[in-house]
Amino acid sequence: MTTRRPDPPARASAGAPSRRTPAAYVRAVVALGANLGDRRATLDAAVRELDRLPLTGSVVCSEPLETVAVKLDGPDADAPAYLNAVALVETRLAPTVLLGFLQAIEQxxxxxxxxxxxxxxxxxxxxxxxxxxxxxxxxxxPHPRAAERDFVLLPWLQVDPDAVLPGHGPVAALVAGRGAR
Known part of the structure; x- marks a missing residue:
């Protein structure tokens, strides 16, 4: 489920950037999940759509992880299981614009x-x-519940073993500190 494109172009290192110099790429972390329909096909299609977003460089996605559905008060054994993955997206889209594209893909x-x-x-x-x-x-x-979600943290570590969740520290330490659930 990994998609790779060439690395984003480097910015000019000397002097102020010209008007033609693109803004720097930012790494965004996107969690993907599905528990209805053909889950794997849906995740694969979503990753392909992420890869085609404008102003986006490389997209690298973890392998999917099957997990139990979670409700506000804990696991929901009656709901269909989820497939979850995490994609690292190098982008120049503003965060709110990226969010709009994510919601359009969902729709x-x-x-x-x-x-x-x-x-x-x-x-x-x-x-x-x-x-x-x-x-x-x-x-x-960062996403307010990301530090509590192994279905986000474990796939994230798969594609970025040195990942850091701002305000919480290294993702590996978050997982190790409480044991994977």
Whole structure:
């Protein structure tokens, strides 16, 4: 499920960037999940769509991890199991613009937002956008529950063993500190 494109072009190192010099790429971490329909095909299609986003360089995705569905009060053994993955996306899109593209991809795959913790054909969460910290109600960064979610942390470590969750520290330490669940 790994997609790679050439590394983003380097910025000119001497002097101020010209108007033609593209903005620097930022690494965004996107969590993918699906528990309805052909989960693997949906995740694969979503990664291909991430790879085709404008102003985006490389996209690297973990292998999917099957997990039990989780509701607000804990595991939901009655719900279909999820496939979860994490994609690292090198992008020049602003965080809110990237979020808009993620929501459009979800909609193309039949995502319906009826209940907050409901089953879904596709869920794309923006976990981290570089080192941006935001408490804007439209986009909280880093994702407020990422540190608690092994279905995010474990696949993230797969594609970035040195990952750091801003405000929480190394992802490996978060997982090791409580044992993978």
């Amino acid at each position: 193309r795959h039949g995502r319906v937002r009826r209940e907050r913790w409901g089953d879904r054909t596709l869920d794309l969460d923006l976990i981290v956008y570089g080192d941006v910290v935001s408490d804007d109600p439209r986009l909280v960064l």
